[in-house]
Amino acid sequence: MTLPSNPRTALSALAIGCALLVTACTPVGAVLGVGAGTGIAAYQERGVDGVARDIGLSSRILDQYARNDHTLLAHVGVEVYESRALLTGQVKTEDERAKAVRLAWKVDGITDVINEIHVTTDGGIIDTARDSWISAQLEAKLTFDEKILAINYAIETVGGTVYLIGIAQSADELERVKNHARAIEYVRHIVSHVRIKAPDPAANPPATTQGS
Template identity: 45%
Template sequence: MSGFGRLWALVGMAAVAGLASGCAPVVLGAAGGTAVVAASEHRGLSGFASDTEIKARINHLWFQHSLDMHSRIGLTVDQGRVLLTGRATDAQMRLDAVRLCWQVEGVKEVINEIQVDTDSGIMDSARDTWITTQLRTKLTFDSQIHSQNFSIDTVNGVVYLMGLATHQGELDRVIEHARTLPNVQRVVNYARVL
């Protein structure tokens, strides 16, 4: 079996293990394949599997606690670092989301960027999704950026970046692309340089 075939077999086993343990299912599509290859590039398979398991366990706890929390809070995991974004309905939801993260083994850091926001509507969410889509497209077509190594989340016009850059120049390009997009209020960088 080729290295790529073994990689997909491992991903499949991780998904089945997640289902068997009661965790939220892991779904990978065509874009997921790119993320898997990128993960093996910088974190190795064990790092990718560990982050995937952490994310699944947090999602499971959130889902058990509150369906509203599960749908309103964004979650990115990179090397045990957990970035929380999104719009909580109140301060208690924000605190509960963080508290539940710390219950999962392997979590090394929780970065809480959750906003308490009861006024946002469909138009705000659509604008944020459009910003993320535009940035993802710019990164994908920039030959000097390994776009698959970056996670992007946008909340109320604030772009949150997480992941690994191969060098400072690459990270600077990613941040500059984000800053130049219409409707971006600011860019918050949690990405690191290898």
């Protein structure tokens, strides 16, 4: 995709795209499309308000990039989940990577910035296409696995490394997600920033002992 030469125009296009494709970063969203966005968000662990908050934070990070260095828009991927910003992509210098992280931290409401940006001159159109193919394959696998709540995961792939962020119902579910990723051709590494959901105390009340 060719970005508009005007940074603010680029930002507007990206922001509108994010708003319309609120579920595009999740497996079920990719399958069901834009019309079901609100309904899907309601079923996510973070809820409709959480999804809206994260979309807003992501847009504000993109705004920082557009205002300060619009080339970051083309090289750095931003995924915000539960106010945690996952930055992925490939840049050519350490200064670019540091700038991307610093600008993300400037956004009020961001509680953590996960820096997975690589400094490299490798990569290109073929690698980008392959990474997109890997993400699409994994999204499909998670979507049709009834033992995984796919809507709670977001996926980014860069240079054959799969990055995961979201909420897992259990360690077993997360391992199942990783196994799906391992089975995909060209996947080199899997990096998880997924939070495992805490058990519900109400579902497993502590045992009581009777007095003598």
